Amino acid sequence: MTTQCQHCPLHRKNLFKTMSREELEFMQKFKVGELTVEPGTPILMEGSNAPQMYTALSGLGIRDTSLKNGERQVISFVFPGDFIGLQAAVLGEMGHSIEARTHMRLCVFDRSEFWHFFRTHPSRAFDVTWLAAVEEHFLGEALATLGQRSAIQAISWALVRVYQRGLSLGLVTQSQMAFPFTQRDLADALGLSLVHTNKTLAKLKDRQLASWNDGILKVHDLETLAEIGITSVDTPMERPLM
Amino acid sequence: MTTQCQHCPLHRKNLFKTMSREELEFMQKFKVGELTVEPGTPILMEGSNAPQMYTALSGLGIRDTSLKNGERQVISFVFPGDFIGLQAAVLGEMGHSIEARTHMRLCVFDRSEFWHFFRTHPSRAFDVTWLAAVEEHFLGEALATLGQRSAIQAISWALVRVYQRGLSLGLVTQSQMAFPFTQRDLADALGLSLVHTNKTLAKLKDRQLASWNDGILKVHDLETLAEIGITSVDTPMERPLM
DNA sequence: CGGATTCTTGACTACGGTCAACGGAAGTGG
């Protein structure tokens, strides 16, 4: 029994059981529909109190936030399977904006159903919490990167993480994957200047570790890259058995 | 009807309803007991798969993580009301360690009951997710701080956040509160060196904005401090109405 | 074609890191 919602963490089957008939019906109701957006489309705005939540089904996006002085911080890149809008749903306000960077397909949920959803589908509620915990885990790592890693270490770390995410999603072919962001995006994600980011990327290319041109990221030596980035190349986080 | 667990987000009353008799009974069962620890005691270790979760009832602690090269990053400071161990509960592994910095009282929960808890108490499950979202929100802000703020901005931001948290918890008396951490802790939280942190704190003291000696934080001019830290002095996050 | 956006490279600068030394406080042990 397949749903249309591949990659949607709230529609996929549980590890040990498939959805019951009623469950499926409810999820259909909870799911308002699918949304397709073009590159550059804002999906949720920082500070907004949007009535919708989404899961990314395909395509890539970016989360960022702006300080009052105009500086921009990229929080993370959005991959298929990511949940968008949790903060609006439970806090009533987004702490960052989300924007599509490629053509994206999104599964749309209605926030007004969220509480009902939580009450009647504890297994899916658990999924949401799981996603939140994964994000929290990632942000902790990102924090350590900005705080403790040098530019070359930070960039290596970022490329490794992106590449691993791509691997686990099947986006990698022959050691390369689409990564349609700008150097400014990466710079803003790592708290580096554009210029320094550019020069550091050049170093990695020189050393034949990784290259990233025209939106294509190629990783030639994941091992050393991970070593420079002070990360392990271990398996990504799996959903636990419940 | 008061519980012993003041500040515990999972025992407090809901905004609109108090706990039912059954609910209370279950919470008593879910709650394994209270734990009291002395300063310096590790509560959860990074990478561990502990069978317990906690909520902080009183006292202060610190979350940190270590890179493989030995560098240390402080993730956040633990205040009363914080939830400890979500990552272990849903991911099976902590992404950071938690250590007590003062005498602490903790409410202990049993992880094996977590799933049951989620199923039978959607309202409390929602609380857990709410806490996760708050943490995620905070980490996004911290990320922006490390990435985009200068040393003096970052330190101002941190002091404002701590002070605000203290205010909302009633830990502030006459513009001052206990903040029993070291300059190294703050430095590691903000990705600054100890020396530079020290010198920057001295500047804030010179300018009569805030002082922090012997574990006592005094804030003399919250307005300007917030301005330097590029933060607003708005109200802290409240639990939404459900 | 002009304008916008991104990437690239060079020259200069500065914020913040590193090293080092010292003082005070608190704990330890002979």
Add this chain to the structure above:
DNA sequence: CCACTTCCGTTGACCGTAGTCAAGAATCCG
């Protein structure tokens, strides 16, 4: 009681990573 150690905070001198400024090339687009 007093050496001895450890931890924390403080200050000065020096230096390097990364930021800023600036200019040019490549690409895309109206």
